[in-house]
Structures are given as structure tokens and as C-alpha cells.
Amino acid sequence: MPVRLFLALLAMFVTGEAAGQVRAIEVLGPRPFGYFIGDVIRLQVDVVLDEPFTLQAGSLPRPRPVTYWLDLKTVAVDDRGINGGLHRYRLALDYQIFYAPLEPRELAIPGFSVTATDGAHRVEANVPAWSFLMSPLREIMPRGTGDPVYLRNDTGPMILPVRRWLSLAIASGIASVLLLGLLAYNRAWWPFSTRRKRPFVQAVRAARRAFRSGSGAEAYRAGLLCLHRAFDATAGRAVLADDLSSFLKTAPAFRPLEPEIGRFFQASRRAFFGADARGAEADLPRTVLIDLGARLAEAERGLS
Amino acid sequence: MVDLSSLFHHSGNRWAGVPLLSVERLKSILLVNTLVVAFAAFTVSGWLAFSAWNDNRVISGLATGRDIAVGDRARPEILLARGQFLMRRGRLDEAQALVPAVRISGDRRVLAAIQYDLANARLRTALRLIEDMKIDQAIPLINLAKDGYRAALSVRPDLWDARYNLDVAMRLVRDFPEIQPSSEEPPQETPEKLWTDLPGLPKGLP
Structure with missing residues (x-):
């Protein structure tokens, strides 16, 4: 081997x-x-x-x-x-x-x-x-087609493609205008400058969040505060219970809700100044507070 | 038992310092960015569409016979149109002078086209000269045409029209193996020689 x-x-x-x-x-x-x-x-x-x-x-x-x-x-x-x-x-x-x-x-x-x-x-x-x-490309004897020698034609002019770019330009132009409109709406530029922020819409959202975070007095007060801030934002100044009538004069859309708003300010006073959040909550339960916020948000749409 | 709380605590600390973007802010940034992209696309495509439309006017102007001057840095398609304009007027050398500019542009389709068209123009001129029995003038033109077809096919082998016309030109004047430099005498093409190479011409044939 x-x-x-x-x-x-x-x-x-x-x-x-x-x-x-x-x-x-x-x-x-x-x-x-x-x-x-x-x-x-x-x-x-x-x-x-x-x-x-x-x-x-x-x-x-x-x-x-x-x-x-x-x-x-x-x-x-x-x-x-x-x-x-x-x-x-x-x-x-x-x-x-x-x-x-x-x-x-x-x-x-x-x-x-x-x-x-x-x-x-x-x-x-x-x-x-x-x-x-x-292999040959042509026959040896061309057919009698008239021309002594038949040649293939010239390529002719080459036209540049326009349609493709034009359609892209139109599409992106329309998209630009739409996006500019969206941005103007988002930033409240002209012609949307009269569009106001919707403080009550945001307040209801914030209050719901606050209530979800707990069931104690702190959470309830936080929910009240959310609505207070919405009133302040709408009026452009701090609104207290005593200013309510002047506030309703500047914002007449809220007038139909005057009794409910009064009830809210009473409950708020009791919760913050009376330090009786439980009593205030009994007076104005959370569901009623949210409901009031939603109706205020509906009313503020008529403001702008 | 693994203490998970420390892990959560740690991760909580890690994220505490990072300011979270609110949805509103994110939406706003996204909106601005999309707008910038869309507007850039509009500007670029609009400019391209406009310049193509403008150049097409030059091309069709040249095609209808207007003498429009064209710079070397023009688009290859415009150079081709200018070359075709010159070819129609028999100014083949001026048209040939455009070929390097087309080559620099890197557009192989147009490069093949201008070389093919030039070769066609030369071959047609040569055929007219043959009809007038000016064979000696026709042969160099046919050889130039063959070089042109070969150049076009080298760039674009799928240009079948160039293959066909090259076949015609090669049967008019056949190629032969180049004579080695040892023999100084250039190959002489006699008219009799040429006519034996013209099986495609019915003149004088039964």
C-alpha cells in the first residue's frame, strides 16, 4: 500500500x-x-x-x-x-x-x-x-423594389420626454398647495387666522386624563383646574366666579349654559377655598363635570 | 426570584431626562418636512419639464429646417437634431464635428444614432457618386460609412438598421485582411474591382 x-x-x-x-x-x-x-x-x-x-x-x-x-x-x-x-x-x-x-x-x-x-x-x-x-443578413440578389440599393432609414430626431416631468410637476404642485393649506390651518395663518384654539376640547381631554389617574381629591381638583384654564384661555384673562357675568357678555355663545357654569364655579370655590373636595364632588360629580366640558366645547365652536 | 423593580427603576431614570415630543409637535414637524419635499419635487420636475419642452422646440425647429445655432454643451438630443440638419444640407464634416460632444454627454443611444445617420448620409452620397461613375470618390466615403456603422454598433449592438446598412456597405466595398507593413504599397481599388463587388446593383446585370 x-x-x-x-x-x-x-x-x-x-x-x-x-x-x-x-x-x-x-x-x-x-x-x-x-x-x-x-x-x-x-x-x-x-x-x-x-x-x-x-x-x-x-x-x-x-x-x-x-x-x-x-x-x-x-x-x-x-x-x-x-x-x-x-x-x-x-x-x-x-x-x-x-x-x-x-x-x-x-x-x-x-x-x-x-x-x-x-x-x-x-x-x-x-x-x-x-x-x-x-449567417448572412440579406439575400444575395435584392428583390426588384425600384431602388437600386435599399437602405434602412435614418433614426430621425429624438424628442425629449416632457409628459413624465410635467405630470410629476403637476402632482407635486397640487401636493405642495394642499400641504401649505394644511400647515396654514395647523399654525392658524391666514386665512385661518380667525380660527381659535379650542381650549374646552383640550380641557375635556385633560380632565379625563386627570380623572383616570386617581379617584382622590387631588385628581378631582386637577380636573377642575383644567376647565378653569379653558375659561381663562377663552377670556384671555383669569375668570373668577364674580366675573362670570362680564365673561358671558364677551362670549355670548356660552350664555345658555349659565346655570351649569355657575354650579361649576361654586363647586370649584368649595373644593379650593373651602378645602372640601369631597363635598364639591358630591355637588358636581365627575361625569357631570365632563359632560359640562363637552357642552362648553360644543358651544365654543360658535364663538369664532 | 429576580428583582425586576431595579430594572424598571433604571429604565425609568434613563428616559426621565429625554424630553418626549408631543404628538402636536411631531405632526407639525412632519407637515413642514413633507411640504419642503413636495415643493422641492415641484421645483425640480417643473424645471425639467420646462427645459425639455423648450429643447423640444429647438429640436423641432431644426427638424423643420430652421438654422438654429447650438452650443457644444447642449443636450445630446439637440446636438443630434443639429447634426441631422447639417446632414440634410450636405455639411457632413460639420455634423461629424458634433460627435465628440455627443460622446462626452455619455448618451449611448444618441451617440449610436448620430453615427448611424452620418454613415447613412455618406453611403447615400457614395451611391449617387457611383451612379455618376465617380467610383474613386465613392470608395473612401463608403469606407467612412462602414467605420461609422461599426462605431454605432460598437456602442449599441442592438441597432439592427446599422447592421443591415453595414452589410450593404460591406458588399459594395469588401474588406480584406490588412496588408502587413512589409509591403509599402497601399491596396489599390480599381473600378473593375469595385463592380465585381457590387452584386446589389442591378445595373448591367441580366
């Missing part, structure tokens, strides 16, 4: 020396038939080298006219790395053919050689030619 292994290793070593350091070269093309003038053919070349060897970038073919009917357009190298002692490369070459055959004709993309080196030695890797069948 060890003898066999030794022999196998020796054979590998010997053949490796004999075949040089280039293990394999394979040219993979697309279909080898059915090409017309102007077609681009991508050839893929797989090169396998022994490990220490690397391809010399300078030895690769450069994009250029190869022959009078063949252009090499692009060359790309993909170093696929070293695996199992072998260094693999994949080249991608784009050729464009400009041959005008009169009948189907076999042509060959000529081969080329690339240089590999391990620092001390240089070896040539010869890439073979690749043959394909080229």
Missing part, C-alpha cells in the same frame, strides 16, 4: 513536471452557429494552473481590433482562488463580429496565449481558437 501511494505521488510529480504548470485550458462559447454581422460573442476561458503560478495581467489580450472583421471589446479576469493545489482563473472576453458573408460560413476567433509565472519560471498558456458559423 505505501509503495503504491509512493508510486502515485511519483507519477503526479513526473507528469506535473512534464506537462508544465498549466493544468487545463477550456474555452466555453455560446452556441456555435446562428450569428449575424454586429453580434457580440462572449467567450469564457477557464485556466487552471499549479499553485505557485499566477497569471500575468500584462499578458492578457487588450481590447482592440483583432482582425479586420473582429473587435475584442472587453476583457475581464476572475481569480477563483486556490483549491487543492490548483489556481483557477476564469476569463470573460467579449468579441464583436463585423463580417458580411454571402452564405453561411465558418469563422474562427483566433486563439491567444497568456503568461503565467511563479516568480522564477514563466510558462505560456495557449488558449485555442473558437469556431462558429456565421
Whole structure:
């Protein structure tokens, strides 16, 4: 067994020396038939080298006219790395053919050689030619269409696309106007400058929040305060129980609610100055307070 | 038992210093930002639409035969229209001078188009010269046309009209492997030679 292994290793070593350091070269093309003038053919070349060897970038073919009917357009190298002692490369070459055959004709993309080196030695890797069948684009004798030579037409002028930008401009313009309107409403700019804040709407919300936070006297007082602030904000000054009649003169929309408002101020006085929050709450329960706030909020809509 | 309260306490402290944005403030910021974006889109697209409309007027003006001067930095489509205007008046060299500007613009579609149209103009001129039996003048024009078609196809291989016309031009004057520099003599194209290469011309054929 060890003898066999030794022999196998020796054979590998010997053949490796004999075949040089280039293990394999394979040219993979697309279909080898059915090409017309102007077609681009991508050839893929797989090169396998022994490990220490690397391809010399300078030895690769450069994009250029190869022959009078063949252009090499692009060359790309993909170093696929070293695996199992072998260094693999994949080249991608784009050729464009400009041959005008009169009948189907076999042509060959000529081969080329690339240089590999391990620092001390240089070896040539010869890439073979690749043959394909080229087809004519036109008949040999044109039909009798009048013109001695029929040519395809010019491209004509290229009109720039306007509609796309125009529709985008219209859409974004409408959106801008709408958004500006929304912003003006939000900030109470002209023409919404007469629009007032709705203190009672916010007061009802704040009072609900306050009541939710607890059932004690503090929470009740906080709820009362919310409505007080709404009265102050509506009047533009602090409104006390004694100022109620003058307040209702400036804000007549609240007049139908006068008795309820009076009841609120009484309860408030009892809660804050009488320090009897429980008694005040019995007088004006929370649900009634919220209800009053909601009716005030409804009334304030008629103010502006 | 894990004491979760310390965790909550910690997280509570962490967030205590961060002022929370109120919904109203957030709404306001969002509104302003959206407005800025929408207005920017309106400005840009409006300008693009206007300039495209304006340039289309130049293009259609040139197409209807008005001699409108065009700068090198104009849009490639305008340069193409100018080139086509010059080609219709037989000023092929002036039209050819526009090609570098189109190439700089980087628009491959227009670059292929102007080179294709130029090659067509040259080929048509050459065909007229052949009808007048001025073969020697026609051959260099046909070769230039072939170069133009090849350049157009190199940029846009899917331009089938260029393939077709290149095929026509190549059958008029066939390519041959270039003679190596060892022989100094340039290849002479004789009229007899040309006519053998003109299978597409019915004149003189049975």
C-alpha cells in the first residue's frame, strides 16, 4: 500500500513536471452557429494552473481590433482562488463580429496565449481558437423594389420626454398647495387666522386624563383646574366666579349654559377655598363635570 | 426570584431626562418636512419639464429646417437634431464635428444614432457618386460609412438598421485582411474591382 501511494505521488510529480504548470485550458462559447454581422460573442476561458503560478495581467489580450472583421471589446479576469493545489482563473472576453458573408460560413476567433509565472519560471498558456458559423443578413440578389440599393432609414430626431416631468410637476404642485393649506390651518395663518384654539376640547381631554389617574381629591381638583384654564384661555384673562357675568357678555355663545357654569364655579370655590373636595364632588360629580366640558366645547365652536 | 423593580427603576431614570415630543409637535414637524419635499419635487420636475419642452422646440425647429445655432454643451438630443440638419444640407464634416460632444454627454443611444445617420448620409452620397461613375470618390466615403456603422454598433449592438446598412456597405466595398507593413504599397481599388463587388446593383446585370 505505501509503495503504491509512493508510486502515485511519483507519477503526479513526473507528469506535473512534464506537462508544465498549466493544468487545463477550456474555452466555453455560446452556441456555435446562428450569428449575424454586429453580434457580440462572449467567450469564457477557464485556466487552471499549479499553485505557485499566477497569471500575468500584462499578458492578457487588450481590447482592440483583432482582425479586420473582429473587435475584442472587453476583457475581464476572475481569480477563483486556490483549491487543492490548483489556481483557477476564469476569463470573460467579449468579441464583436463585423463580417458580411454571402452564405453561411465558418469563422474562427483566433486563439491567444497568456503568461503565467511563479516568480522564477514563466510558462505560456495557449488558449485555442473558437469556431462558429456565421449567417448572412440579406439575400444575395435584392428583390426588384425600384431602388437600386435599399437602405434602412435614418433614426430621425429624438424628442425629449416632457409628459413624465410635467405630470410629476403637476402632482407635486397640487401636493405642495394642499400641504401649505394644511400647515396654514395647523399654525392658524391666514386665512385661518380667525380660527381659535379650542381650549374646552383640550380641557375635556385633560380632565379625563386627570380623572383616570386617581379617584382622590387631588385628581378631582386637577380636573377642575383644567376647565378653569379653558375659561381663562377663552377670556384671555383669569375668570373668577364674580366675573362670570362680564365673561358671558364677551362670549355670548356660552350664555345658555349659565346655570351649569355657575354650579361649576361654586363647586370649584368649595373644593379650593373651602378645602372640601369631597363635598364639591358630591355637588358636581365627575361625569357631570365632563359632560359640562363637552357642552362648553360644543358651544365654543360658535364663538369664532 | 429576580428583582425586576431595579430594572424598571433604571429604565425609568434613563428616559426621565429625554424630553418626549408631543404628538402636536411631531405632526407639525412632519407637515413642514413633507411640504419642503413636495415643493422641492415641484421645483425640480417643473424645471425639467420646462427645459425639455423648450429643447423640444429647438429640436423641432431644426427638424423643420430652421438654422438654429447650438452650443457644444447642449443636450445630446439637440446636438443630434443639429447634426441631422447639417446632414440634410450636405455639411457632413460639420455634423461629424458634433460627435465628440455627443460622446462626452455619455448618451449611448444618441451617440449610436448620430453615427448611424452620418454613415447613412455618406453611403447615400457614395451611391449617387457611383451612379455618376465617380467610383474613386465613392470608395473612401463608403469606407467612412462602414467605420461609422461599426462605431454605432460598437456602442449599441442592438441597432439592427446599422447592421443591415453595414452589410450593404460591406458588399459594395469588401474588406480584406490588412496588408502587413512589409509591403509599402497601399491596396489599390480599381473600378473593375469595385463592380465585381457590387452584386446589389442591378445595373448591367441580366
